[in-house]
Amino acid sequence: MLPIYLEMKRCIQNGLRGVLGTIIRTEGSTYQKSGAKCFWSEDGTLTGLLSGGCVEGDFMEHAKEVLKSASCKTISYDFRGGGDDLWGLGLGCNGSIDIFLEPFDSLGDPEKAARSMEICQTALAHEVSIATIVEAPDPVLIGEKWVCEQVPFHQSRAGVYSIPYGEKEALVFSETLTPPPQLVIFGAGPDAVPLIKGAKQLNWQVTVIDHRPAFVNQQHFPEADHLVCVSKGEWPDLQIGSYSFVVIMTHHFEQDALFLKQSLKTAAPYIGVLGPNKRTYQLLDQMNSGLTQEQLSRLHSPIGLDIGSKTPEEIALSILAEITMIYRDKGSGNPLHVMKETSFTKYMEKKVGELAL
CATH class of the missing domain: 3.40.50.720 (NAD(P)-binding Rossmann-like Domain)
Known part of the structure; x- marks a missing residue:
């Protein structure tokens, strides 16, 4: 979160706008998982990655639209079943991702920008949980956030959850941000x-x-x-x-x-x-x-x-x-191919068999 915070700070100092992108949902094999973020500044600076560099170009085009509309937006990429060829992005994985885009404009909406900076500062000092409304019957609510020191909805993993909203429902993305080491x-x-x-x-x-x-x-x-x-x-x-x-x-x-x-x-x-x-x-x-x-x-x-x-x-x-x-708090220190040894070994045995024919 530190690089994004510093980039937001630079935007404020230089009177620039930007867009924060957060992966809120993934399925299948993807380069990044829920909670991964990047920030695009209108001078073309991109901080962070949402993929292996494959969707970022398209993401920046959507970010420009978000700045024009001054409203949040969710974009989706599905690369399963030939979707990779359809989008022409060469993602190289078999999954789908949903990205939530939020405008950052310290001049047009200084209160919201200050709130974003405050959340970043808090996350750099303490572990915090954040809930963001990403879909709601009332569009005005989209982008609203709650911040607390305990994981909301009793969930420790980042993800999208449904909450009651009158007679309807709203979708909330819940995540926990931790300070850098x-x-x-x-x-x-x-x-x-x-x-x-x-x-x-x-x-x-x-x-x-x-x-x-x-x-x-x-x-x-x-x-x-x-x-x-x-x-x-x-x-x-x-x-x-x-x-x-x-x-x-x-x-x-x-x-x-x-x-x-x-x-x-x-x-x-x-x-x-x-x-x-x-x-x-x-x-x-x-x-x-x-x-x-x-x-x-x-x-x-x-x-x-x-x-x-x-x-x-x-x-x-x-x-x-x-x-x-x-x-x-993850990993064993073992080579990743050892962790997948059974499937990898079977695949290699198959390939060696084909070469022997």
Whole structure:
């Protein structure tokens, strides 16, 4: 949500209008799922993707119509049963998607634009659930939203739900937005540079903490969002919550011990310690206090997924992949073809058999 928020902010600053597109329903195989968003600005800037880049061109044409009418609109693409050829978009998947388009005009409708910015700001700081009316007997209601901190309609997955509206019904798209990961790196060594660069490519927020002023500065880490210098042996005044992901890599044993001990007291779902297991065992032994099973379940050492990493960039990639898996609370870290091994194996056996004929 952060890139879209920043683009909306740019539109306000430059007096531009735009259109927010949200996938509200999918069936079959699609590149993106319900809740995926993109934002088109009238100067031609497109932020985010709703497909592999296939429907975006057509989406932008509909977005222009939405700006002219100043009203919301739902568009549908069905690529099952030859629909791909019909649309001529080359989507390359066998599914259908419905996209809800909402105008964003800080000049023509400043109240609604301000409301959209407020929702984005809230979602960047806290997990929020949003319900948007996407179809109603009264067209004036389409686009109206409710925001709450609990998932509406007792649904945790994004989707369209029917609610009573007098003697008729209205359709509401319900979704839960979560803040981007907050990567907290203890250690301002050169091996933190590729980790920060990779995290910023993923639109994460990054904080770097170190006790050495000559290391933790803008010159070394121009992409970091926050740089914190603390005295040796001190814990920074820092908020670490359920969307914070900690990596400890100062290469200084006493500092690592302090940061690990204090990090385990936070709600961070991931606390990674760079280095071999033996060193982490020594750090834990330094604590001389009981650790809970819940704390240990959040501790990762060595950190990263096993992809055979050797270079600092490859190590950063493996760490970010593991954090992503924890953040999304999905995935096993296994190759995707292994997850589909049975069907893929049968298909390959069939193809090899055909080649042998």
